[in-house]
Amino acid sequence: xxxxxxxxxxxxxxxxxxxxxxxxxxxxxxxxxxxxxxxxxxxxxxxxxxxxxxxxxxxxxxxxxxxxxxxxxxxxxxxxxxxxxxxxxxxxxxxxxxxxxxxxxxxxxxxxxxxxxxxxxxxxxxxxxxxxxxxxxxxxxxxxxxxxxxxxxxxxxxxxxxxxxxxxxxxxxxxxxxxxxxxxxxxxxxxxxxxxxxxxxxxxxxxxxxxxxxxxxxxxxxxxxxxxxxxxxxxxxxxxxxxxxxxxxxxxxxxxxxxxxxxxxxxxxxxxxxxxxxxxxxxxxxxxxxxxxxxxxxxxxxxxxxxxxxxxxxxxxxxxxxxxxxxxxxxxxxxx
Amino acid sequence: xxxxxxxxxxxxxxxxxxxxxxxxxxxxxxxxxxxxxxxxxxxxxxxxxxxxxxxxxxxxxxxxxxxxxxxxxxxxxxxxxxxxxxxxxxxxxxxxxxxxxxxxxxxxxxxxxxxxxxxxxxxxxxxxxxxxxxxxxxxxxxxxxxxxxxxxxxxxxxxxxxxxxxxxxxxxxxxxxxxxxxxxxxxxxxxxxxxxxxxxxxxxxxxxxxxxxxxxxxxxxxxxxxxxxxxxxxxxxxxxxxxxxxxxxxxxxxxxxxxxxxxxxxxxxxxxxxxxxxxxxxxxxxxxxxxxxxxxxxxxxxxxxxxxxxxxxxxxxxxxxxxxxxxxxxxxxxxxxxxxxxxxxxxxxxxxxxxxxxxxxxxxxxxxxxxxxxxxxxxxxxxxxxxxxxxxxxxxxxxxxxxxxxxxxxxxxxxxxxxxxxxxxxxxxxxxxxxxxxxxxxxxxxxxxxxxxxxxxxxxxxxxxxxxxxxxxxxxxxxxxxxxxxxxxxxxxxxxxxxxxx
Numbered sequence: 028x029x030x031x032x033x034x035x036x037x038x039x040x041x042x043x044x045x046x047x048x049x050x051x052x053x054x055x056x057x058x059x060x061x062x063x064x065x066x067x068x069x070x071x072x073x074x075x076x077x078x079x080x081x082x083x084x085x086x087x088x089x090x091x092x093x094x095x096x097x098x099x100x101x102x103x104x105x106x107x108x109x110x111x112x113x114x115x116x117x118x119x120x121x122x123x124x125x126x127x128x129x130x131x132x133x134x135x136x137x138x139x140x141x142x143x144x145x146x147x148x149x150x151x152x153x154x155x156x157x158x159x160x161x162x163x164x165x166x167x168x169x170x171x172x173x174x175x176x177x178x179x180x181x182x183x184x185x186x187x188x189x190x191x192x193x194x195x196x197x198x199x200x201x202x203x204x205x206x207x208x209x210x211x212x213x214x215x216x217x218x219x220x221x222x223x224x225x226x227x228x229x230x231x232x233x234x235x236x237x238x239x240x241x242x243x244x245x246x247x248x249x250x251x252x253x254x255x256x257x258x259x260x261x262x263x264x265x266x267x268x269x270x271x272x273x274x275x276x277x278x279x280x281x282x283x284x285x286x287x288x289x290x291x292x293x294x295x296x297x298x299x300x301x302x303x304x305x306x307x308x309x310x311x312x313x314x315x316x317x318x319x320x321x322x323x324x325x326x327x328x329x330x331x332x333x334x335x336x337x338x339x340x341x342x343x344x345x346x347x348x349x350x351x352x353x354x355x356x357x358x359x360x361x362x363x
Numbered sequence: 364x365x366x367x368x369x370x371x372x373x374x375x376x377x378x379x380x381x382x383x384x385x386x387x388x389x390x391x392x393x394x395x396x397x398x399x400x401x402x403x404x405x406x407x408x409x410x411x412x413x414x415x416x417x418x419x420x421x422x423x424x425x426x427x428x429x430x431x432x433x434x435x436x437x438x439x440x441x442x443x444x445x446x447x448x449x450x451x452x453x454x455x456x457x458x459x460x461x462x463x464x465x466x467x468x469x470x471x472x473x474x475x476x477x478x479x480x481x482x483x484x485x486x487x488x489x490x491x492x493x494x495x496x497x498x499x500x501x502x503x504x505x506x507x508x509x510x511x512x513x514x515x516x517x518x519x520x521x522x523x524x525x526x527x528x529x530x531x532x533x534x535x536x537x538x539x540x541x542x543x544x545x546x547x548x549x550x551x552x553x554x555x556x557x558x559x560x561x562x563x564x565x566x567x568x569x570x571x572x573x574x575x576x577x578x579x580x581x582x583x584x585x586x587x588x589x590x591x592x593x594x595x596x597x598x599x600x601x602x603x604x605x606x607x608x609x610x611x612x613x614x615x616x617x618x619x620x621x622x623x624x625x626x627x628x629x630x631x632x633x634x635x636x637x638x639x640x641x642x643x644x645x646x647x648x649x650x651x652x653x654x655x656x657x658x659x660x661x662x663x664x665x666x667x668x669x670x671x672x673x674x675x676x677x678x679x680x681x682x683x684x685x686x687x688x689x690x691x692x693x694x695x696x697x698x699x700x701x702x703x704x705x706x707x708x709x710x711x712x713x714x715x716x717x718x719x720x721x722x723x724x725x726x727x728x729x730x731x732x733x734x735x736x737x738x739x740x741x742x743x744x745x746x747x748x749x750x751x752x753x754x755x756x757x758x759x760x761x762x763x764x765x766x767x768x769x770x771x772x773x774x775x776x777x778x779x780x781x782x783x784x785x786x787x788x789x790x791x792x793x794x795x796x797x798x799x800x801x802x803x804x805x806x807x808x809x810x811x812x813x814x815x816x817x818x819x820x821x822x823x824x825x826x827x828x829x830x831x832x833x834x835x836x837x838x839x840x841x842x843x844x845x846x847x848x849x850x851x852x853x854x855x856x857x858x859x860x861x862x863x864x865x
Contacts, residue, residue: 225476225477226476226477227467227469227471230458230462230477231467233455233458234455234467237456237458238453238455238456240453241453241454241455242455244437244453245437245453245466245467246436246437246438246439246440246467247466247467248436248438304455304457304458305457
């Protein structure tokens with residue numbers, strides 16, 4: 028038995044809680060439910076389908092980028108350049124679309140993915156061939172890629188009226204009931220989940236992060252895995268970039284500035300261990316959802332904008348502490 | 364068909380200029396268990412890693428089925444059917460038991476999807492055949508050392524290797540587990556696999572192995588049929604050298620007892636250690652790597668406190684719970700791994716030396732530069748540290764000079780008791796002699812020294828008395844006059860209490 032049987036004296040409710048606690052993400056779910064309940068008490072408008080669709084729309088891009096970040100963090104790395112990659116790819120794709128308004132949106136997406144792959148490969152090369160620690164390497168490219176945005180755009184923005192309708196509705200259209208962007212995020216999440224859990228390469232990502240020396244002993248080619256996650260990070264950043272340009276109907280020099288920290292926050296809140304080897308897709312989805320709900324809720328309960336950022340940070344810390352606390356409690360109970 | 368499945372021809376390997384293997388030949392037949400034997404540092408583990416491609420030989424040739432082969436990494440050696448259990452545990456703490464066994468080779472469906480059901484079923488089957496009961500979905504992090512070792516063994520067996528290398532697989536297993544393991548090793552051998560087996564338990568080798576190759580100081584000594592040799596032959600082959608008078612230990616009349624340890628125990632590390640240490644005495648502590656000697660030292664120094672038993676310092680009972688306390692009571696500990704525990708490599712010599720004495724060099728929290736510098740300088744001069752100046756970074760120094768800095772650091776605390784853990788490992792002969800001369804001088808000035816060493820000539824040459832540990836127990840106690848290499852090895856490789864004085 029993995030888990031000790033709950034004593035027979037426990038009530039049905041307690042044993043339900045018990046089985047819930049077996050999930051790694053239990054703490055987060057509990058915290059989200061409490062938050063939703065409290066906010067709804069203050070303002071019933073929070074708990075409506077419309078508002079939730081709004082939240083989902085807002086976190087779709089974050090989910091995609093956070094999943095990229097997660098794969099990197101699992102290998103005990105980090106990709107700080109992800110926001111600049113989004114900014115640069117968004118600018119380049121928007122420019123190409125502006126020049127060729129008749130271009131198929133599928134082609135625009137593919138272009139974004141390809142550009143992202145190139146930028147990600149550059150990160151990967153610095154880290155694997157250059158032996159530069161990931162935090163330094165991507166801190167460098169964070170500036171380089173952002174600098175290229177300015178160089179490429181000559182400081183100008185691409186505005187809504189310059190972009191074709193088809194491109195703008197790529198993210199927001201609802202032919203399948205939900206906005207396309209939400210569906211894309213869900214599909215990406217499913218693919219990444221499958222990749223991480225049902226392919227050897229995916230499992231090797233965990234192995235490399237969990238014990239790099241042992242990975243070498245069992246014949247895993249560590250550098251290939253490291254290379255791969257940074258390329259994948261670039262590819263997903265490219266996808267996020269196209270959706271970003273489409274959703275906000277523009278490409279600006281400051282697109283996605285500071286976004287890299289949100290991707291790290293969503294991952295870490297979602298239970299991804301910064302020391303590598305640990306992290307799940309459902310966890311990261313909950314992490315991103317929590318960030319989205321906090322942001323939305325603070326507006327809805329009319330917290331002063333001056334306070335919002337501080338309140339947001341505070342709630343994130345409370346979420347992480349609660350989560351760890353519940354995890355420790357269940358682990359201790361499990362080990363008894 | 365070639366007689367040998369694996370043949371090594373004159374393998375040499377150097378690490379940063381130091382030759383750890385010198386033209387070692389080795390042959391392995393199909394269907395044999397071939398024991399590899401030698402003292403700590405004889406080069407066994409390095410030889411194994413050359414075979415599996417973790418390291419590449421600088422000279423020599425590897426023939427697999429008579430064909431010259433070069434393995435650039437472990438991936439290639441695995442492809443060729445070579446599996447290994449390394450001395451250092453190599454599990455993934457965040458993956459579960461079953462996945463640890465199959466990592467990198469998970470069974471997949473035709474579509475390339477990992478077949479978790481099959482993976483768990485195979486893991487279950489494998490562990491059952493090994494006679495092991497482990498919860499497949501527990502993370503490796505939560506396993507005991509012995510359980511981790513069983514997972515490693517299961518991983519090696521799961522490969523169906525033609526050549527299986529086991530580097531001390533039994534070091535933390537119980538007798539029953541060892542029996543299970545041997546049963547399976549024999550079965551594999553009978554099926555035609557070739558096995559290289561490294562163990563310090565000589566009895567095991569006689570029970571299991573067909574041939575034995577002995578290494579000493581990185582060089583080949585001999586390969587023999589086990590049925591043709593005795594235990595004493597093997598010990599003599601391992602030890603080999605004659606003791607020279609390189610060791611300038613002066614005779615000092617031992618003074619009062621400064622340290623008295625009774626029934627000291629730390630669960631899972633060592634049990635029931637009782638010994639005493641006198642002023643002016645060097646007490647040697649011999650045993651194999653992993654026998655628990657370092658744990659005893661760490662317990663005395665308060666790093667990993669003992670769980671039961673008593674420590675008396677100069678007649679007074681103390682409970683050592685922190686290094687700060689130990690330093691205050693006049694203990695100094697020079698750890699085994701200088702890079703890891705003894706030095707702060709990016710800091711300069713002065714800063715390293717003054718580290719334990721900082722409170723003394725400071726006034727109201729502000730460090731008095733002048734005092735710090737002159738104290739560090741005189742300590743460095745006394746130790747004959749060779750460096751450009753005292754601002755040089757510790758990591759830029761040679762191993763020998765690093766060791767001198769560590770010693771200078773602790774001598775500046777003016778300890779009553781000095782604990783040295785492998786004081787001369789990895790340093791050149793000249794520095795070694797200097798360290799030995801210093802130890803002798805310190806003892807003659809009345810310092811009590813506890814010296815852990817795996818190098819028998821050093822133990823025999825420097826110690827007034829010698830205690831020997833085996834698997835966490837005290838198994839031998841000898842005076843300088845009666846101690847011999849054979850007696851010590853005998854005590855260090857079997858759990859029977861041996862010998863003389865109390």
